[in-house]
Amino acid sequence: MEPISLPSHVHYELLLQLLERQTLFEVGKTFGLGQRPHQREQVQQLISTLRKALAQQKQLEDDLQRLNIPIEYRWSLNSSMEAPSPSPDITAG
Structure with a gap:
């Protein structure tokens, strides 16, 4: 079963x-x-909304764990399977 991608806390x-x-x-x-x-x-409302979003995500995580569905915490939209692209060497020249 493929893991469910969620934002890292x-x-x-x-x-x-x-x-x-x-x-x-x-x-x-x-x-x-x-x-x-x-x-x-x-x-203040924006802060409250983010706190609610984090709480909702934690509820979802609990539900997924009860169902034995794996979770993959993501740091970016890039696939974890992709190799990072090399950064250009700005000192070469």
Whole structure:
């Protein structure tokens, strides 16, 4: 049985850290804490949505494990079977 491809949890963690540690701070700094609460709320909603997405993925993982369906965590859209393409040597010349 072919494994089901799912995003690696690190993708969610990276986005959450970026939004919580930088974006939220920068929105507050740019607009001031009392001004433009709509933008701050938008960032908070985005954070909440990502947390829900991760929780839903974990539920799916639990369901797949109960059904003995293998999971393959993916870091990119590239197939894990493909060999990485060599990077060009910029010092050659």
